[in-house]
Amino acid sequence: MEMVDPKHPPAKRNWYERYVLPCLAELLGSAAFVFIGCMSVVEDAVGTGLVQPALVHGLSIVPIVVSLENISGAHTNPVVSLAIWLIGGMEHIMLIPYIVAQLCGGILGAALTKAAANSANFDTKFGGAFGIIKTNEQIGPALGNEIILTTFLLLVVCMTAVNVETKSHLAPVCIALTVVINIMAGGTISGPCMNPARAFGPAVIANYWLYHWVYWVGPLIGCLISSILIRFVIGGRAIRLFLK
Amino acid sequence: MEMVDPKHPPAKRNWYERYVLPCLAELLGSAAFVFIGCMSVVEDAVGTGLVQPALVHGLSIVPIVVSLENISGAHTNPVVSLAIWLIGGMEHIMLIPYIVAQLCGGILGAALTKAAANSANFDTKFGGAFGIIKTNEQIGPALGNEIILTTFLLLVVCMTAVNVETKSHLAPVCIALTVVINIMAGGTISGPCMNPARAFGPAVIANYWLYHWVYWVGPLIGCLISSILIRFVIGGRAIRLFLK
Amino acid sequence: MEMVDPKHPPAKRNWYERYVLPCLAELLGSAAFVFIGCMSVVEDAVGTGLVQPALVHGLSIVPIVVSLENISGAHTNPVVSLAIWLIGGMEHIMLIPYIVAQLCGGILGAALTKAAANSANFDTKFGGAFGIIKTNEQIGPALGNEIILTTFLLLVVCMTAVNVETKSHLAPVCIALTVVINIMAGGTISGPCMNPARAFGPAVIANYWLYHWVYWVGPLIGCLISSILIRFVIGGRAIRLFLK
Amino acid sequence: MEMVDPKHPPAKRNWYERYVLPCLAELLGSAAFVFIGCMSVVEDAVGTGLVQPALVHGLSIVPIVVSLENISGAHTNPVVSLAIWLIGGMEHIMLIPYIVAQLCGGILGAALTKAAANSANFDTKFGGAFGIIKTNEQIGPALGNEIILTTFLLLVVCMTAVNVETKSHLAPVCIALTVVINIMAGGTISGPCMNPARAFGPAVIANYWLYHWVYWVGPLIGCLISSILIRFVIGGRAIRLFLK
Numbered sequence: 001m002e003m004v005d006p007k008h009p010p011a012k013r014n015w016y017e018r019y020v021l022p023c024l025a026e027l028l029g030s031a032a033f034v035f036i037g038c039m040s041v042v043e044d045a046v047g048t049g050l051v052q053p054a055l056v057h058g059l060s061i062v063p064i065v066v067s068l069e070n071i072s073g074a075h076t077n078p079v080v081s082l083a084i085w086l087i088g089g090m091e092h093i094m095l096i097p098y099i100v101a102q103l104c105g106g107i108l109g110a111a112l113t114k115a116a117a118n119s120a121n122f123d124t125k126f127g128g129a130f131g132i133i134k135t136n137e138q139i140g141p142a143l144g145n146e147i148i149l150t151t152f153l154l155l156v157v158c159m160t161a162v163n164v165e166t167k168s169h170l171a172p173v174c175i176a177l178t179v180v181i182n183i184m185a186g187g188t189i190s191g192p193c194m195n196p197a198r199a200f201g202p203a204v205i206a207n208y209w210l211y212h213w214v215y216w217v218g219p220l221i222g223c224l225i226s227s228i229l230i231r232f233v234i235g236g237r238a239i240r241l242f243l244k
Numbered sequence: 245m246e247m248v249d250p251k252h253p254p255a256k257r258n259w260y261e262r263y264v265l266p267c268l269a270e271l272l273g274s275a276a277f278v279f280i281g282c283m284s285v286v287e288d289a290v291g292t293g294l295v296q297p298a299l300v301h302g303l304s305i306v307p308i309v310v311s312l313e314n315i316s317g318a319h320t321n322p323v324v325s326l327a328i329w330l331i332g333g334m335e336h337i338m339l340i341p342y343i344v345a346q347l348c349g350g351i352l353g354a355a356l357t358k359a360a361a362n363s364a365n366f367d368t369k370f371g372g373a374f375g376i377i378k379t380n381e382q383i384g385p386a387l388g389n390e391i392i393l394t395t396f397l398l399l400v401v402c403m404t405a406v407n408v409e410t411k412s413h414l415a416p417v418c419i420a421l422t423v424v425i426n427i428m429a430g431g432t433i434s435g436p437c438m439n440p441a442r443a444f445g446p447a448v449i450a451n452y453w454l455y456h457w458v459y460w461v462g463p464l465i466g467c468l469i470s471s472i473l474i475r476f477v478i479g480g481r482a483i484r485l486f487l488k
Numbered sequence: 489m490e491m492v493d494p495k496h497p498p499a500k501r502n503w504y505e506r507y508v509l510p511c512l513a514e515l516l517g518s519a520a521f522v523f524i525g526c527m528s529v530v531e532d533a534v535g536t537g538l539v540q541p542a543l544v545h546g547l548s549i550v551p552i553v554v555s556l557e558n559i560s561g562a563h564t565n566p567v568v569s570l571a572i573w574l575i576g577g578m579e580h581i582m583l584i585p586y587i588v589a590q591l592c593g594g595i596l597g598a599a600l601t602k603a604a605a606n607s608a609n610f611d612t613k614f615g616g617a618f619g620i621i622k623t624n625e626q627i628g629p630a631l632g633n634e635i636i637l638t639t640f641l642l643l644v645v646c647m648t649a650v651n652v653e654t655k656s657h658l659a660p661v662c663i664a665l666t667v668v669i670n671i672m673a674g675g676t677i678s679g680p681c682m683n684p685a686r687a688f689g690p691a692v693i694a695n696y697w698l699y700h701w702v703y704w705v706g707p708l709i710g711c712l713i714s715s716i717l718i719r720f721v722i723g724g725r726a727i728r729l730f731l732k
Numbered sequence: 733m734e735m736v737d738p739k740h741p742p743a744k745r746n747w748y749e750r751y752v753l754p755c756l757a758e759l760l761g762s763a764a765f766v767f768i769g770c771m772s773v774v775e776d777a778v779g780t781g782l783v784q785p786a787l788v789h790g791l792s793i794v795p796i797v798v799s800l801e802n803i804s805g806a807h808t809n810p811v812v813s814l815a816i817w818l819i820g821g822m823e824h825i826m827l828i829p830y831i832v833a834q835l836c837g838g839i840l841g842a843a844l845t846k847a848a849a850n851s852a853n854f855d856t857k858f859g860g861a862f863g864i865i866k867t868n869e870q871i872g873p874a875l876g877n878e879i880i881l882t883t884f885l886l887l888v889v890c891m892t893a894v895n896v897e898t899k900s901h902l903a904p905v906c907i908a909l910t911v912v913i914n915i916m917a918g919g920t921i922s923g924p925c926m927n928p929a930r931a932f933g934p935a936v937i938a939n940y941w942l943y944h945w946v947y948w949v950g951p952l953i954g955c956l957i958s959s960i961l962i963r964f965v966i967g968g969r970a971i972r973l974f975l976k
Contacts (some may be wrong), residue, residue: 003352014820014975014976016975017975021965021966024965024966028961028966032884033827035880035884035917036884036913036914036917037917037919039327040913040916040917043917043918043919043920043921044781049288049296050286050296051295051296051299051781051783052781052782052783052916055783055912055913055916056913056916057918059909059912059913060909060910060913061905062902062905062906062909063888063892063906063907063909065912066891066892066898066900066902066906067891067898067906068889068891068893068898068966069758070897070898071897071898071966087861100757109426111270115794115873115880116873116876116880116918116921117873117921118873118920118921134257141359141360141361141362144359144360145360148279148356148360152276152279152280155311156307156311159310159311159312160307160310160311160766165311165314165315166310166312166314166315167310168310170306170310170417171310173417173902173905174306174307174310174311174911175307177304177306177307177420178304178307179300180299180303181280181284181300181303182280184284184296184299184300184930185279185280185281185283185284185287185300186283186287186360187287188287188362189287189360189361191360214245229272233265233268234268234269234272234312236316243258243260243261244258252593293532293539293540294540295539295540295543311673313639337662374719385603385604385605388603388604389604392523392600392603392604396520396523396524399550402723403554403556404551404554404555409558410554410555410556410557410558410559412554414550414554414660414661415628416553417550417661418550418551418554418555420635421547421548421550421551421664422548422551424543424547425524425528425543425544425547425548428528428530428540428543429523429525429527429531429544429545430527430531430604431531432531432606433531433604433605433606456574473516477509477512478509478512478513480555485717487502487504488502527915537776537783537784538784539783539784539787560896577852597851628915629847629848629849629850632847632848633848635765636844636848640764640767640768643799644795644799646799647798647799648795648799653802654798654800654801654803656798656801658794658798658904658905659798661794661905662794662795662798662799663795665791665792665793665794665795665908666795668787668791669768669772669787669788669791669792670768671776672772672784672787672788673767673768673769673771673772673788674771674775674848674974675775676775676850677775677848677849704783717760720802721753721756722753722756722757731746731748731749732746
């Protein structure tokens with residue numbers, strides 16, 4: 001999200017602040033996001049629909065992004081880092097370390113869930129891993145859902161937090177609300193995940209891998225579509241590749 | 245909503261940026277709004293009242309408006325464009341292209357819903373089309389509801405995003421919350437729609453036209469009432485036509 | 489709420505803008521608030537607790553206040569006007585006209601509810617009038633509840649929108665959230681109303697006056713307590729009457 | 733939270749404004765927080781999950797913090813004061829008076845709950861005291877839950893309201909949303925409390941002390957962990973103790 005507050009310029013960051021701290025921030029932010037999200041799924045009340053998981057996953061993004069955006073950009077999601085990299089919004093050297101930190105954060109968050117949750121609930125809900133897809137017939141809509149919703153999410157991230165012409169101080173709120181509404185809209189079809197780190201962490205800890213690949217392939221295709229839309233259609237002059 | 249950030253002036257926009265891109269933005273914004281709204285209706289949980297559809301339709305406006313307002317104003321609603329045009333807030337030449345783009349966006353969004361939703365649910369809920377009015381006796385309250393709620397929505401749009409004296413950076417949040425509360429308040433009477441593009445898209449895709457005209461006539465009357473109130477009573481000096 | 493945006497000074501307001509328009513704004517704002525609130529009560533879904541009425545009443549304050557605060561302050565509540573007058577935040581001559589406009593707005597809002605709601609639901613719920621208190625034993629807690637919650641609400645109004653040292657651009661959001669949480673917290677005890685115009689309008693239209701006085705006495709006592717706390721304890725130097 | 737608005741400098745505060753008023757603000761803020769929180773628990777509707785208590789506790793923080801942050805910082809929580817003191821964000825002399833004021837505020841808030849609530853509900857729910865832990869087996873997860881969630885909350889407080897590099901005007905919103913999501917995520921395991929004043933007040937008034945110590949020990953450990961993380965890992969140059 002890379003917003004730099006003019007009143008607090010990062011000055012000369014030393015090596016710790018340039019390379020180590022951002023990765024630690026991504027790890028911490030991803031761990032917080034995955035922990036809080038998995039807890040909301042594992043300990044969800046019966047009969048209240050998708051309201052609780054949607055609000056918890058989505059709204060957690062506001063404090064996480066505001067706390068960490070001036071340190072690492074607070075991506076906390078491999079496809080967010082990939083999309084921002086594809087539209088030229090982050091240093092090449094940091095892409096792989098960020099993604100590794102996010103996946104490790106996901107595992108840490110899921111492990112903390114195991115420590116804090118009721119263990120019977122943890123087992124029933126596979127520790128917050130995505131257990132919605134049970135049969136091959138569900139793959140089509142689930143994949144479509146992940147692709148469309150991830151595209152929508154990443155367009156919002158790129159337009160409100162990276163693209164110069166449309167950047168806004170409301171970016172953390174916009175991204176958070178997009179996650180809330182995406183989960184309420186597509187929750188019964190695929191989750192939706194929109195974030196491989198959120199899928200990977202609990203899959204490792206609960207050792208639940210059924211149709212896990214959908215939560216990598218869907219978000220990655222969404223990432224490509226959103227990057228193409230930004231690069232060729234709606235991005236501003238600094239990003240768009242034609243007609244400028 | 246036509247707000248121009250003084251730090252990022254649009255400079256000299258070329259023909260793509262002046263005429264093509266705004267229409268693409270309206271199409272994309274309307275498609276996102278209709279897709280996410282229809283999904284929330286088609287896949288709604290039983291027994292949670294109107295909370296999910298209200299939050300999804302309303303809150304989706306924040307990211308859509310913030311992402312696109314510097315490109316096209318992010319109307320994503322024919323009666324919003326018409327009201328802003330009636331109070332002198334947009335170029336004459338763009339009114340018809342905007343409305344065409346919004347209706348096409350509505351169809352695209354409804355088509356994406358068909359691709360991503362569970363097909364049994366899609367059929368039961370007519371793909372998110374408004375199926376509340378079943379008998380002629382319901383027309384009166386439904387029409388009254390659409391008129392009053394659309395008037396309220398368009399007054400908020402015009403006062404917080406166009407009228408100089410009352411314009412605010414909180415405009416996207418105000419408009420979003422108005423949609424949330426309007427749906428919670430009038431959801432059992434008429435939907436409410438307040439947006440012909442939202443009604444038209446799923447009506448085309450699901451081929452469901454019962455009492456469809458109510459969702460054009462109601463919002464249009466609300467549009468006229470709100471424009472008259474702004475032009476003659478509560479608008480500021482740049483808009484109000486008398487006593488200035 | 490009286491916040492003046494330095495970029496858009498009201499310049500020289502003419503008599504229409506100084507005396508007539510603010511009263512029309514109070515009437516319109518109160519009508520919108522009472523209409524949307526009563527609709528949310530009359531058409532509430534069964535079994536979803538207080539979430540819908542609380543969100544509708546509270547969140548409606550954000551668009552209403554942002555739309556009208558530069559015109560009239562957007563009090564839309566007699567005890568808000570009284571509290572702001574008691575701490576020196578409004579012109580003496582406008583107090584009575586504001587309160588009359590708010591009460592007329594309440595009646596108009598309740599009448600619109602009668603037009604738009606399902607008439608069976610309208611009768612069952614007394615058109616949104618407060619029908620919680622059925623017996624004399626309930627008066628004590630209900631009155632206590634109204635007093636404490638109105639005090640809390642008016643302290644937030646005065647501290648975030650009037651008091652120089654603590655004024656904030658988040659005032660509309662703070663006031664809205666206070667109404668949301670007050671209704672969730674005290675909804676089963678007294679409503680809570682915290683606004684005589686909200687109680688008066690539907691009482692007139694539905695002709696329902698049982699224990700109506702509680703919704704005048706409670707808010708008025710809360711108004712006095714909050715004004716005393718501001719004037720003598722926590723107000724800033726411009727408002728506090730001692731130790732400055 | 734200690735944010736000073738440059739437009740309204742506190743000028744020269746007199747002894748009342750420097751020492752007495754901040755403690756009164758902490759007392760009033762804590763009383764409001766505990767009253768509204770306990771009411772939401774005591775009068776909660778059946779079958780709506782954790783949505784109401786989570787929204788009430790969390791969202792109440794926005795108006796309380798915005799109203800009082802320029803007076804006392806609006807900690808309203810002993811471990812918030814302790815964490816801010818540990819990272820060098822408040823005067824040494826005020827730590828003990830703040831904590832005393834917060835605990836007295838908690839008792840006052842719980843006493844007001846007794847006055848306003850239905851007395852049968854008050855007894856059933858122990859006046860809003862935390863009655864979730866019934867057996868020794870529950871202590872482990874409950875303690876883990878309190879520690880992790882308090883750590884998360886205090887990191888958000890320190891990063892968004894104290895740490896220079898990441899401070900934000902959205903701090904009150906971030907802190908409020910963290911409380912909302914923490915309660916939705918961990919509500920069935922330990923409450924969660926994250927605030928000894930919130931636990932202490934109703935425990936005194938309802939005289940309910942079963943496993944009360946968990947709500948002191950958990951938040952205190954979370955406070956230490958978050959302070960260590962800020963001081964040694966993610967804090968900015970003014971706070972971090974190494975590699976700067």
